Amino acid sequence: MNIEDLIRPNIRTMEAYSSARDEFTGEASVYLDANENPYDLPYHRYPDPHQKAIKQKLAKLKNVLPEQIFLGNGSDEPIDLIIRMTCIPGVSNLITLDPTYGMYKVSAAVNDVEVRKAALTPTFGLDQDAIRSATDSNSRLLFLCSPNNPSGNALESDTLLRVIRDFPGLVVLDEAYSDFSDQSLMGQLNEFDHLIILQTFSKAWGMAGLRVGAAYASVYLVNTLDRIKPPYNINQVSQQEVLQALENAGDVTDRIREIISERQRLADNLDKLSLVQKVFPSDANFLLVRFERSGELFRYLMEKGIIVRDRSSQPHCEDCLRITVGTPEENDLLLEALDDFA
Ligand SMILES: Cc1ncc(COP(=O)(O)O)c(C=O)c1O
Numbered sequence: 476m477n478i479e480d481l482i483r484p485n486i487r488t489m490e491a492y493s494s495a496r497d498e499f500t501g502e503a504s505v506y507l508d509a510n511e512n513p514y515d516l517p518y519h520r521y522p523d524p525h526q527k528a529i530k531q532k533l534a535k536l537k538n539v540l541p542e543q544i545f546l547g548n549g550s551d552e553p554i555d556l557i558i559r560m561t562c563i564p565g566v567s568n569l570i571t572l573d574p575t576y577g578m579y580k581v582s583a584a585v586n587d588v589e590v591r592k593a594a595l596t597p598t599f600g601l602d603q604d605a606i607r608s609a610t611d612s613n614s615r616l617l618f619l620c621s622p623n624n625p626s627g628n629a630l631e632s633d634t635l636l637r638v639i640r641d642f643p644g645l646v647v648l649d650e651a652y653s654d655f656s657d658q659s660l661m662g663q664l665n666e667f668d669h670l671i672i673l674q675t676f677s678k679a680w681g682m683a684g685l686r687v688g689a690a691y692a693s694v695y696l697v698n699t700l701d702r703i704k705p706p707y708n709i710n711q712v713s714q715q716e717v718l719q720a721l722e723n724a725g726d727v728t729d730r731i732r733e734i735i736s737e738r739q740r741l742a743d744n745l746d747k748l749s750l751v752q753k754v755f756p757s758d759a760n761f762l763l764v765r766f767e768r769s770g771e772l773f774r775y776l777m778e779k780g781i782i783v784r785d786r787s788s789q790p791h792c793e794d795c796l797r798i799t800v801g802t803p804e805e806n807d808l809l810l811e812a813l814d815d816f817a
Contacts, residue, residue: 476643476669478645478668478669478693478695478696479695481561481615481644481645481669482560482561482699483559483560483561483562483563486559486560486699486702486703489702489703491701491702491703492706494509494521494524494706494707495508495509495510495521496509496521496523496524496706497524497706506520509521518711518712520711521706521707522707522709522710522711522714523714524706524707524708525701526546526709526714527541528714528718529546529709529714529717529718529721530544530546532718532721532722533689533721536721536724537661537691538661538662539661539664539665539691540694542694542697542698543664543691543692543693543694543697544689544690544691544697545689545690545691545692545697545700545701545704546687546688546689546708546709547687547688547689547690547704547708547709548686548687548688548708548709549675549677549686549687549688550649550651550673550674550675550677550688550689550690551578551582551688552688552704552708553671553673553688553689553690553700554578554579554582554647554649554673555582555585555586556700556703556704557616557645557647557671557690557700558582558583558586558588558616559586559703560699560700560703561615561616561644561645562583562586562588562615562616563615564586564587564588565587566613567588567589567613567614567615567616568588568589568590568591568611568613568614568615569583569588569589569590569591569614569615569616569617569618569644570590570591570592570593570606570609570610570614570616570617570618571590571591571592571593571618572592572593572594572595572601572602572606572618572619572620572623573592573593573594573595573789573790574594574595574599574623574625574626574786574789574790574791574792575595575618575620575623575624575625576618576620576624576649576651579618591609591610591614592609593605593606593608593609594790594791595623595626595790595791597791599623599626599628599755599791600628600630600631600634601630601631601634601635601638603634603637603638603641606638606641606642607641610642610643610644614642614643614644615644615645616644616645616646616647617638617642617644617645617646617647618647618649619635619638619639619646619647619648619649620648620649620651621635621648621649621650621653621656621658622650622652622653622655622656622658622757622758622759624651624652624759624761624797625761625763625784625786625789625792625795625797626755626763626791626792627652627755627756627757627758627759627761627762627763627797628755628756628757628758629653629656629658629758632658632660635648635660636660636663639660639667639669639670640667642669644669645669645670645671645696646667646669646670646671647671647673648660648670648671648672648673649673650672650673650674651673651674651675651677651678651688652678652758652759652760653674654674654678654679654680654727654731655678655679655731655734655735655738655758655759655760656758656759657758658758659672660672661691664691664692668693668695668696670692671690671691671692671696672690672691672692673688673689673690673691674688674689674691675687675688675689676688676689676717676720678760679727679730679731679734679760680720680727681727681730682713682716682717682720685712685713685716685717686713687709687713687717734760734800737800737801737802737803737806738757738760738762738800740803740806741762741798741800741806741809741810742754742757742762744806744810745762745764745810745813748813748814749767750766750767750768750772750813750816751764751765751766751767752765752766752767752794753765755795760799760800761797761798761799761800762797762798762800763786763792763795763796763797763798764795764796764797764798765793765794765795766794766795766796767794769785769787769794769795769796770785770787772796772813772816773785773796775812775816776809776812779812781808781809781812783796783797783798783799783809784796784797784798784799785797
């Protein structure tokens, strides 16, 4: 497989925008190149378009080259850019494994790209035959999500590797929740030049409001994404905060441990309730739970001010609510409310 052939021809040949900050990168005393406001206001300068300081630190943490990191406005931005980079509107298709994260489908629709659904098995495992039959010569992208949203499980790694090897287009492995599991393919990234791994600062890192996500891939793919992104896609405040968080990466590990232990406690307590039919195994920071009278329960919880996500319309998720693991106090409130539900 020639990776360049998977990039849309217009993107391969286009000239990227060159920002003022691209054309001069040293230190100067007078900046009259970017039409900024000259007065010393907190944010009067454009931020670094290549987020070099963050990439230096993140590269060490993830054991990749800084040039293998693309940073986006949330991981939602690379999801959209990867589709735009590879799929020809009205011609190419991409494959999703349902039930899964909803933005793959939305970004595909925005870009006029057909979505082919190859469902996961009823226990949310990979179905290699379904993926093969959904794939044709116009299939450019396969979206895999592990741990998967909304089911919560990590996809079995040997099958995952087989699916990646087998696919004739680019593979996006969304690891938004991998910090809560003991599985990640980051260590095998360099074995595949057609693999892009997405991670985010929104979940374990607790920075959803700042909108910063990362795509890890070959230098060639990262360069191509860089050429099509808006020049200043990560704002100054977000860059500063993420840099700060990376300096205190140990705090994240502690928080992850607490969330995982609360996940277990919540699952054990839910399992004891008679209205709970099944708590699906989770490697993420949420639980998918099948309830009796799930619709009624969803509305009852909402009236009590407790908002969970109704996933019952998704394939294999009949009567299922998705519950994010909260603080111990929040989880207790949820359990009490469930106890009171008659
Ligand atoms: C699987 C998955 N990927 C990506 C995202 C989006 O993350 P971000 O906040 O980085 O855009 C989410 C958000 O819920 C998600 O569940």
